[in-house]
Amino acid sequence: MHVLIIGAAGMVGRKLTAAIVRDGALGAKPVDRLTLADAIAPEVPAGFDGAVAAVVADISDPATAPRLLAGRPDVIIHLAAVVSGEAEQDFDKGYRINLDGSRYLFDAVRALSGSEGYCPRLVFASSIAVFGVPLPDEIDDEHLTAPLTSYGTQKAIAELLLQDYSRRGFFDGLAIRLPTICIRPGLPNKAASGFFSGILREPLAGKPARLPVPDTVRHWHASPRAAVGFLTHAATMDTAPVGPRRVLTLPGLSATVAEQIEALRRVAGDKAVALIRPEPDPAVMAIVQSWPRSFRAERAKALGFRAESSFDEIIRIHIEDEMGGAL
């Protein structure tokens, strides 16, 4: 199987790539060819038996997607995006990458589908930012998408396109609304949600962390390991039971910032918790307040998607996967 990952240099893309290289497979399906694309050069992983190509690619250039599809990948995993904070600050860039880039990809697949019977699985990483206030405490699978950010708007539009293109038979698409990924390893990025990871990751490494919102804020999380599992399942599952609604809100863990902090205290003690410094930021709070707090995710659960059930588990996964297994 040939797998194309667009946005392969991002955190989730790198973890997915590492899992494919480790297993020689995506889930149960052997992978003999891997194309890694990103705006910055994706690292070519060592130890993969198949063919690997790493491509620097600007998806907002209409010529890019046809080039990426030259090897007719069987599975396309589209992770490339301008994150929420940046899409809100830079209107043009957000639409250029998140909307136009996605559409160019979908159209490039469509252009091939007509003549050769080419119909790849296309997994698009969408977001819970497609929902806007007012929101119930727990959101069901029938809830309307009424985003209040440009990022959420762009993701909601790409979902609609994916659904129509799949209905038309141009590709076999699934849009999966990932929870906020926590704990993100590495350095803070421009996402408004960055602090959800920062308040755990930095204290676990003995460093201070800023908390821009009150600890009563509740949000929806899954680990990077769960994200790799979501993408793998979406890329390899039978899509027949999904039906024409090709958008799935994935399972996750609903927790308040205070609950995150108590889990940190249980795992790493009061000293770690003391490193969290409240620094209220109205701009971050304004964005985060428009975000969902919890989902039922019944369709995705019935289709076999699985996430964590406690923040202690999420922190342990970070320690195992990022810190060599110990503090």
Add this chain to the structure above:
Amino acid sequence: MHVLIIGAAGMVGRKLTAAIVRDGALGAKPVDRLTLADAIAPEVPAGFDGAVAAVVADISDPATAPRLLAGRPDVIIHLAAVVSGEAEQDFDKGYRINLDGSRYLFDAVRALSGSEGYCPRLVFASSIAVFGVPLPDEIDDEHLTAPLTSYGTQKAIAELLLQDYSRRGFFDGLAIRLPTICIRPGLPNKAASGFFSGILREPLAGKPARLPVPDTVRHWHASPRAAVGFLTHAATMDTAPVGPRRVLTLPGLSATVAEQIEALRRVAGDKAVALIRPEPDPAVMAIVQSWPRSFRAERAKALGFRAESSFDEIIRIHIEDEMGGAL
């Protein structure tokens, strides 16, 4: 006030233009300038005291919208669209006109909004085709948009764009989901919904009409006169109470084809009804089955939008407005 109507040569556009010319105003607001644009030359109406320009315009050309906005219209009414049946048959044309055309317009307004404080009212005619099965008998204002046609997808995307652009302050937008307009005067068009009008209009004129679906099909209707009222209200109302959700499902009349036919019988007798010929068409039925049957439309009603309450009334309006007041 300067009013720009895009799609002015269509049925609703011509009726709206006629109302403005008749009243010298849009609702209570005097109109001294009218720009009429369409893919085919809009008729320049006689009897208007202000300035009128009729423009042949292809909205899928990015150069068109900036040209249409040169006179800085205070109100923009965007009716231009490829209809449902055609958008399903011609994938490229549907996306080019219904999605790209709308986005070029929104972006052209945005380009002006930055430098001059230009912020027109922009009314976009959306559609109940944004909803897809499974659907409840009566759809509320919180129902998700999950279209199962390319037309519905394109309208849903334009709604999302309008909402984001309005939130950003680029224009003061309202997307209104019009019921199926019934009775459409004139010749049949390519809309899959065309027969809802045909089975009344043709027999009222003594002509036979095809009925491609069973008479148990229930649908959601409003007259052309109501459509003009909707657009006028949307163009002139105070938008402050609308809030950030700039999409409104409008009120209408829910009726079965059998109820339409019984109203025809009451108004025009058995002879008219006998002119309706069942000719089942699976392609039309497949599209129509994915459409809604009834709405609550509570938000729009609370905001002052009004429709008809019986099909007898809808037929009488047709006889008054199209047939000189008598059969």
